[in-house]
Amino acid sequence: MDRDAAFTAFLDAHQRPLLRLCYLLTGEVHLAEDLLQSVLVRMLGRWPKLRHIDNLDAYARKALVNQYISWRRRRGSGEVPSAELPERAHSSEDSAVLRIVLRQALMRLTPKQRAVLVLRFYEDRTEREVAGLLGCSVGTVKSQAHHALARLRALAPELASHLPAMNDDSAWNEGARR
Structure with missing residues (x-):
């Protein structure tokens, strides 16, 4: 070929x-x-x-x-953080609002934290695989995921029920795809 x-x-x-x-x-x-x-x-x-x-x-x-x-x-972020999040919808279509809130919160994480969350939870990769892809230790992946999830909870408290417990980051695997 x-x-x-x-x-x-x-x-x-x-x-x-x-x-x-x-x-x-x-x-x-x-x-x-x-x-x-x-x-x-x-x-x-x-x-x-x-x-x-x-x-x-x-x-x-x-x-x-x-x-x-x-x-x-190099470029920095062209986004301007907002102190207020969009109002929460009071209908069964909350998922669209949650996706917007999640996206806004993800954009406020560091690039490495966002990469860890995307690779670990969205792509459902193991901590070892993420560490290999990012060229860091498994401990760094765990630490970055823990800090990123804590930051997401602080930035968007309405996401807390959709995120894993602080001591069980692996639980998000099932919830991240829904």
């Missing part, structure tokens, strides 16, 4: 989940697309060496997280 065909096959298999990860990290569609494009361009340039890697999906995810964190350090 030639270089272009192999890279195209990789894209066909992994582009959508990688774009979803980018969106969850950045919170913006266009920024997510830019992030994915920048990493894929770099991967294409290195493709002859990369295609021999056993787990290209994990390599791409780690590259995305690292690039995202690098962008955040």
Whole structure:
């Protein structure tokens, strides 16, 4: 298989989940697309060496997280924090409001905290997998998740019933997908 065909096959298999990860990290569609494009361009340039890697999906995810964190350090956040959260809806459609509140709260976390939560709970990865993707220890993943969840509780108290207990972060695995 030639270089272009192999890279195209990789894209066909992994582009959508990688774009979803980018969106969850950045919170913006266009920024997510830019992030994915920048990493894929770099991967294409290195493709002859990369295609021999056993787990290209994990390599791409780690590259995305690292690039995202690098962008955040350089650019800072263009978002302006608000002291007030949107009013809570009093209907059965609370889930839409909760998603908005969760997104706003996630955007106020540090890039590494958000990456840990997205990888750990949304993508349902183990602490060891997250540590491998982020290039840190399992203890750092646990600490970052704990501090991120505590910050989410402080930023958006209405999310507290949807987050795991402080001593059981793994319980969010079931609730995060609902």
